[in-house]
Amino acid sequence: MYKILGGDRQEYGPVSAEHVRQWIAEGRANAGTLVQPEGSSAWVPLGSLPEFSLAASQAPPPLLDDRKSKLVAGLLGILLGGLGVHRFYLGHIGIGLLQILVTVVTCGWGWLWGFIEGILILTGSTITTDAEGKPLKD
Secondary structure, three states: OEEEEOOOOOEEEEEOHHHHHHHHHHOOOOOOOEEEEOOOOOOEEHHHOHHHHHHHHHOOOOOOOOOOEHHHHHHHHHHHHHHOHHHHHHOOHHHHHHHHHHHHHOOOOOHHHHHHHHHHHHHOOOOOEOOOOOEOEO
16 A cells, blocks of 8 residues: 655555556656655655556656646636636636626625635635636645
8 A cells, every 4th residue: 555645745545556556557646756655654756666667667747737826816806806707717607607797786896705705715715626626726
């Protein structure tokens, strides 16, 4: 069994060797990915373990980080929150449309909703993921 430190700096596991090989095949782990073998307190590169060295060296490069930026989402909320732009950016189309409707119906006072959400995004209080469940990057 192994613990893996993901690209998002989250700790995953314990997982089996077969699971690690699957992640290598999917491009979610590579030779430089840090792992902690069961019974060890040290984090070592995946490629340094003999059972994964060949698989990790043949794995495709990891996927690009396509996470949304917390800073961009927060600033969009503060500056254009009444139009729901920050929600569109995060992929929440329905909530974005609702924010536009509320802003129109309240003669502009809906901006307050987006402004508050922008602050909450920047502080990491409530909105911490996009519509796909991916964590926002700092």
